[in-house]
Amino acid sequence: NISVPKEYSIRRHYETHREKYDQYKEKSRVDKLWDFKAALVKQQSLLRNVKRDNEAVVKASYIIAELVAKNSKCFSESEFIKGCLVKTTETVCPDKVQIFKNISLSRNTVAERVDDNVTNLSEQLFAKVKSFTAFSIAVDESADVSGVEQLAVFIRACDTDLIITEELLDIISLKNTTGEDIFNKVYGLLEKYNLPLSKLVCEATDGAPSMTGKQNRFVANCKFHHIHCIIHQEVLSSKFIKMNHVLQFVKKVVNFIQSQGLNQCQFSSLLSDIGCEFESLPYYAEVCWLSCYSVLKHFWLLREEIKIFLEMKGESPDKLYDDNWVQDLAIMVNITWHLNDL
Structure with a gap:
């Protein structure tokens, strides 16, 4: 905002340049006054536009950084994205090129933007937890590509307005994967977010020994209602469907096509x-x-094309000519669709 000059400053400026302004009389004096006002409005508008453009540039930088992180892309690829934006703008709207060039998308900047987004999400979650009346957690640990065990902790909570919140609390690196170590990490995370155990109603894990084993298991340390992961339950349930003859042929055909x-x-x-x-x-x-x-869905929709291809390659598509087998395939597609939709 442009500060409003004091009356004294205006009077002093006028008296200093009195001879210059006294030459304007009547209508010309009014016209000159309007010129001054128009110049002031133009200056204010220019400053507002610059501020708006700067805000848009920063916002665009955050949005692109978020997309880069969500799609697991390398931070340095953001510079390639900026180059594409600039080239596109040069063709579509050349007058806006400089605005797009001002978008900061260097690797370090994107890393900072991602950190800012993470911090902001954490702050939002910190603000939300105050209204949680009850919550449950889902815990799973697995090794990453470098062989380091990572512990993922998810939360599902209900607040006073019965609004459900589901968030990833954190991913924690583990040196040891015993039930006690996992419990200590989870407990420390709950303390960090000021989530009292008195509001924890249940926890969900897989069937790993460190989670549900007989000794030093995570479940024993928690002493809360335990739920076995629904996806693992689905896998176990699938063993009793008696449809192995369907999956075996499907896997055989898929591997024949995709592995070569x-x-x-x-x-x-x-x-x-x-x-x-x-x-x-x-x-x-x-x-x-x-x-x-x-x-199974792709196999079902492409069954005629697969039949043609197998015959072209001299392989037997006998199952695809068996009506009973095709019906079993259709049943499997429906079952897995419902399980996938849970």
Whole structure:
């Protein structure tokens, strides 16, 4: 904002330049006054526009940093994104090029933006926990690509207005994976967010020994109502569906197509030639039960194309001609769809 000059300063300025202003009489004097006012408005508008552009540039930087982090991209790729934005702007709206050039997207800047976003989310969660009347946690530990054990802690809470909040509290690196160590880490995290154990109603884990084993297990240290992870329950339940004959053939065909580069290219080319909406088949990962639906769904929708491809390659698609097997496949697609939708 432009500060309003004091009356004394205005009078002194006028008296100093009196001869210059006295030459304006009547209408010309009024016109000159309007010129001064217009110049002031223009100056104020220019400053407001600069401020607005600066705010938009900073906001865009935060938005792009958030997208980079959410999509697990390297921070240095943000500079490539900026280059694309600048080139696009030069073509579409050249008068706005400088604004896009002002967006700071260096690797260090993006890292700072991500840290700021994390801090902001933590502050929001800190503010929310004060109204929580009850909460539950889900805990899971797994090794990352470098072999370091990581502990993920999720929270699901209900506040006084019966609004449900689900958030990832934190991911903690572990040196030891005993139940006691995991409990201490989780307890410390709850203390950090001022979440009293008196409001903890239950906790969910997988069936790992450190979680539910006989000695030094996490569940024993918690002494709260325990729920077995629903995804692991689905995996266990799937063992009793008696549909292994369906999955075995599906996995065999998927591996035949996807594990060989030539077959994969030829199958993708076949799908492209017939104008199919899919480009290929996804892999099935037994450890990730939710991937089963995606594989079965694609296999079901592409069963005719798969039949053609197998015959082209001299492989027997006998199961695809068996009505009973096809019906079992349809049942499996429906079952996994419902499980995936839980």
